[in-house]
Amino acid sequence: MAYTVNINGQDRELDVPGEMPLLWALRNELDMVGTKFGCGVGLCGACTVHVDGTAARSCSTPVSSLAGKKVRTIEALAETPTGRALQAAWLDEDVMQCGYCQAGQLMTATALLDRNPSPSAQQIDTAMAGNICRCACYTRIRDAIAMAAEKGTANA
Amino acid sequence: MLEQAILSRRTLLKVGALAGGGLAITATMPMVARAATGSAAAEPAVLNAFVSITPDNVITIVGKNPEIGQGIKTMLPMLIADELDADWAQVRVVQGDSDARKYGPQIAGGSFATPMNWMPMRQVGAATRQMMVAAAAGRWGVDAAGLKTELGKVIEISSGRSATYGELASEAAKLTAPEPASVKLKDPKDFHIIGKAIGGIDSPRIVRGEPIFGVDTQLPGMVYAAYERAPVFGAKLKSAKLDAVKALPGVLDAFVIEGKGGAEQLVDGVAIVANNWWIANRARRELEIEWDTGEWAGHSTKGYNDAARKVMAEGKPQEVFATAGDIDAAFASAAKVLDAEYAYPFLAHAAMEPMNCTAVRHPDGTLEMWAPTQNPQPGHAGVAQMLGIGQDKVKLHITRMGGGFGRRLTNDFMHQSAAIADKMPGTPVQLIWSREDDVRSDFYRPAGWHRLRAALDADGKVIGFDDHFVTFAITGGQYNPAAMSPTEFPARFVPNLRYGQTKLDTRVPMGALRAPTSNAMAFVMQSFLDEMAHASGKDLPTLLLEIIDGGAEEPATQGFTGRTPGFNPARMRGVMERVMANSGWGKPRAEGRAQGFGFYFSHQGYFAEVVEASLTTRGQVQIHDVWAAGDVGSTIINPFGALNQVEGSIIDGLGQAVALAIEIEGGAVSQSNFHDYQLPRIAFTPRIHVDWVKTDYAPTGLGEPALPPVIPALTNALFKLTGKRVRSLPIDPKLFV
Numbered sequence: 016m017a018y019t020v021n022i023n024g025q026d027r028e029l030d031v032p033g034e035m036p037l038l039w040a041l042r043n044e045l046d047m048v049g050t051k052f053g054c055g056v057g058l059c060g061a062c063t064v065h066v067d068g069t070a071a072r073s074c075s076t077p078v079s080s081l082a083g084k085k086v087r088t089i090e091a092l093a094e095t096p097t098g099r100a101l102q103a104a105w106l107d108e109d110v111m112q113c114g115y116c117q118a119g120q121l122m123t124a125t126a127l128l129d130r131n132p133s134p135s136a137q138q139i140d141t142a143m144a145g146n147i148c149r150c151a152c153y154t155r156i157r158d159a160i161a162m163a164a165e166k167g168t169a170n171a
Numbered sequence: 172m173l174e175q176a177i178l179s180r181r182t183l184l185k186v187g188a189l190a191g192g193g194l195a196i197t198a199t200m201p202m203v204a205r206a207a208t209g210s211a212a213a214e215p216a217v218l219n220a221f222v223s224i225t226p227d228n229v230i231t232i233v234g235k236n237p238e239i240g241q242g243i244k245t246m247l248p249m250l251i252a253d254e255l256d257a258d259w260a261q262v263r264v265v266q267g268d269s270d271a272r273k274y275g276p277q278i279a280g281g282s283f284a285t286p287m288n289w290m291p292m293r294q295v296g297a298a299t300r301q302m303m304v305a306a307a308a309g310r311w312g313v314d315a316a317g318l319k320t321e322l323g324k325v326i327e328i329s330s331g332r333s334a335t336y337g338e339l340a341s342e343a344a345k346l347t348a349p350e351p352a353s354v355k356l357k358d359p360k361d362f363h364i365i366g367k368a369i370g371g372i373d374s375p376r377i378v379r380g381e382p383i384f385g386v387d388t389q390l391p392g393m394v395y396a397a398y399e400r401a402p403v404f405g406a407k408l409k410s411a412k413l414d415a416v417k418a419l420p421g422v423l424d425a426f427v428i429e430g431k432g433g434a435e436q437l438v439d440g441v442a443i444v445a446n447n448w449w450i451a452n453r454a455r456r457e458l459e460i461e462w463d464t465g466e467w468a469g470h471s472t473k474g475y476n477d478a479a480r481k482v483m484a485e486g487k488p489q490e491v492f493a494t495a496g497d498i499d500a501a502f503a504s505a506a507k508v509l510d511a512e513y514a515y516p517f518l519a520h521a522a523m524e525p526m527n528c529t530a531v532r533h534p535d536g537t538l539e540m541w542a543p544t545q546n547p548q549p550g551h552a553g554v555a556q557m558l559g560i561g562q563d564k565v566k567l568h569i570t571r572m573g574g575g576f577g578r579r580l581t582n583d584f585m586h587q588s589a590a591i592a593d594k595m596p597g598t599p600v601q602l603i604w605s606r607e608d609d610v611r612s613d614f615y616r617p618a619g620w621h622r623l624r625a626a627l628d629a630d631g632k633v634i635g636f637d638d639h640f641v642t643f644a645i646t647g648g649q650y651n652p653a654a655m656s657p658t659e660f661p662a663r664f665v666p667n668l669r670y671g672q673t674k675l676d677t678r679v680p681m682g683a684l685r686a687p688t689s690n691a692m693a694f695v696m697q698s699f700l701d702e703m704a705h706a707s708g709k710d711l712p713t714l715l716l717e718i719i720d721g722g723a724e725e726p727a728t729q730g731f732t733g734r735t736p737g738f739n740p741a742r743m744r745g746v747m748e749r750v751m752a753n754s755g756w757g758k759p760r761a762e763g764r765a766q767g768f769g770f771y772f773s774h775q776g777y778f779a780e781v782v783e784a785s786l787t788t789r790g791q792v793q794i795h796d797v798w799a800a801g802d803v804g805s806t807i808i809n810p811f812g813a814l815n816q817v818e819g820s821i822i823d824g825l826g827q828a829v830a831l832a833i834e835i836e837g838g839a840v841s842q843s844n845f846h847d848y849q850l851p852r853i854a855f856t857p858r859i860h861v862d863w864v865k866t867d868y869a870p871t872g873l874g875e876p877a878l879p880p881v882i883p884a885l886t887n888a889l890f891k892l893t894g895k896r897v898r899s900l901p902i903d904p905k906l907f908v
Contacts, residue, residue, distance in 0.1 A: 032420075032450075038449075039447055043449070048382045049380020051386075051523075054845050055605055056606075058844060061523060089380030106375060109368070109370045109811040113240025113522075113571075113572060114240065114374065114573070115240075115524045115573025116523050116573075118377075139853075140853050144853060147852060149576075150240050150523075150815075151818065151821075153855075153856040155815070155818075
């Protein structure tokens with residue numbers, strides 16, 4: 016059965032089983048591989064996207080659940096001021112080692128700053144708790160989010 | 172091994188010469204052609220195997236080693252670019268394919284890359300620079316001595332006229348390359364890139380979500396494969412019913428793959444192929460496979476523990492591999508004897524990017540692969556051998572990797588991918604493992620057990636040291652990641668000593684995990700040394716400094732685990748003193764907190780670390796601060812990458828200490844995903860204070876040596892806090908409640 020899903024502002028047709036996770040529709044049907052596979056069961060956050068602006072695990076989000084919703088992926092993160100501010104902070108802080116989890120980290124961090132532009136250190140840790148970084152770049156993830164929050168999005 | 176792998180200074184430019192006849196290579200390397208804009212004017216001049224320059228002054232440098240997040244794709248080109256006197260802003264880096272002839276060794280492992288490449292890469296840059304100068308001298312008809320270079324330009328000192336490298340490159344490429352050994356290298360005070368904090372070269376692409384990892388490889392007509400293998404290690408496939416799977420909607424094919432070689436090559440299994448990996452993977456539940464598990468299904472962690480405890484109690488090692496003095500006399504005359512058993516579990520690597528590999532068997536019989544491998548050259552040879560074709564018939568692209576930690580040194584996934592592609596000629600196929608496959612089909616850090624005894628005299632001086640190490644017999648020619656060095660500290664510094672070992676049988680595949688051997692040995696030895704220190708009324712640093720007092724620098728020898736070549740007690744003292752000063756060691760801490768100390772020397776790096784920890788009422792460990800002082804020689808090549816490696820190693824080690832274990836039950840791994848293999852998360856992260864002790868030695872690597880000492884530093888802190896000694900990992904909170 017065909018589903019229509021709005022991804023990064025475009026309606027995309029997906030002729031897949033409705034229970035197919037969004038992650039695999041993105042990666043293998045639409046060739047959008049920026050969203051990463053880490054665990055398949057919502058434990059690591061590597062596959063995080065935004066659904067109606069909220070961070071969601073695409074590995075556990077069936078395609079059939081997305082009717083009428085707006086999905087944003089890492090490929091379109093730079094279209095938002097918060098996303099641009101965080102991408103810049105990520106580079107300024109040289110956050111990453113391997114970088115594989117960072118799309119998910121950035122999507123979660125963007126959802127955080129969009130709803131709470133000045134999070135406390137505790138709020139940053141709480142919001143990012145679902146995103147594993149196996150290289151453990153956590154000190155820099157904290158610093159980059161704090162830096163982006165401090166600078167704001169005015170010039171982003 | 173290290174010495175064998177080190178490139179001779181001649182090799183690098185010579186391999187470039189072999190590839191194309193002098194350094195003036197006229198045939199453009201394919202990789203460079205792809206990077207070029209396509210217009211004839213921008214066609215790059217290829218200076219050697221590593222450097223090509225376009226007329227518009229873009230310098231493309233090949234990063235030859237696999238990038239797993241250790242920063243090598245940034246760092247090795249920095250060495251070339253600095254000596255070349257390039258402007259880093261004009262540098263592009265491309266990943267080199269697997270090509271031993273062109274690039275020499277290509278491996279991400281053992282923290283080798285820095286010591287192996289520090290000189291050769293600089294020589295490549297300096298030789299290329301010299302060719303630029305010679306080209307300008309030729310063009311202007313002047314003496315090269317009157318010319319200097321700066322940020323990608325040659326400048327005549329007297330007149331100030333200049334030419335960019337881009338303008339000179341095609342002329343330079345026609346010149347004979349200088350002898351690498353004859354090329355003058357920079358005085359370190361003139362470095363303009365080395366020593367600067369430089370961001371990861373791929374990071375801008377990564378924050379945009381661009382395809383760059385192995386699993387992001389996309390080819391026209393590509394299909395996806397899942398691979399079902401036996402959960403029990405060593406099992407063979409007896410029979411498989413595939414009809415139900417083949418009939419599932421979306422499944423393109425399913426077939427049996429017969430194993431070849433050991434676990435590190437190809438194990439028996441069933442491949443399922445679909446246009447979408449989720450379809451292929453989900454179809455596995457319809458498989459009906461009968462496995463012959465043989466005797467191995469009876470193996471378990473409990474069985475290994477029981478066997479180890481039994482042989483440790485019996486006290487007779489199968490073999491003694493290091494002795495000094497008269498150990499029995501030392502214990503007979505001791506004023507105090509300590510006797511303790513230590514243990515640590517199997518560990519998985521759990522890199523974030525699950526194992527995967529993409530391959531296509533072309534109509535001409537060649538195989539092309541895109542492999543996230545830390546160790547491409549053996550994988551390249553192994554796949555060619557498995558398929559019975561020449562290695563020149565296998566084209567191997569090295570992709571960026573979502574972590575390695577030693578897992579991708581073993582290329583079983585490459586063999587699987589090649590075997591599947593071999594059954595589907597002309598169709599590119601991407602093999603992806605699920606997280607469960609990844610956790611359950613690893614090459615694990617070996618579990619181990621130690622019965623340690625120490626003899627102290629009436630003054631608390633160590634007069635005897637005895638270790639009975641219980642480990643595993645490694646079968647199938649695997650690299651032995653559990654090998655304990657006969658020089659493991661405090662050997663050589665204690666008058667009477669004996670190291671013996673007994674080996675248990677297993678089929679659990681084992682491999683190198685970041686800081687192999689050291690990641691376990693540091694916990695055992697530095698904890699027991701802390702026990703010895705407390706037994707004689709001292710702290711651990713005091714005891715360690717007493718033990719090494721008067722010790723001389725050890726001559727460099729081969730080998731890279733444990734106390735690696737050239738151990739120098741003075742450098743050990745240097746990092747110890749620095750971390751004690753930085754951490755306020757010995758001063759009172761806040762109520763409910765305590766500091767612990769650990770030192771370890773591995774992979775040619777010296778690290779002393781102090782952990783400050785507390786416990787919740789439920790016995791959960793809380794880590795507040797970690798201080799680290801490291802000595803990896805004269806130069807921190809990229810302070811960004813270096814700090815990231817040290818911080819990552821520290822959190823990695825702490826995570827192992829508090830939470831991680833792989834258990835065997837019924838011959839298979841019990842854990843499966845991140846709910847029962849719980850990696851550290853952000854809230855666990857302490858404040859980390861890193862400091863460098865710079866010494867007059869050539870720089871060495873940072874992928875590993877900061878990890879080992881943090882584990883005993885934590886457990887020693889917990890002892891100070893509670894009087895309870897952690898002798899088994901991971902730390903059991905019940906010990907403290």
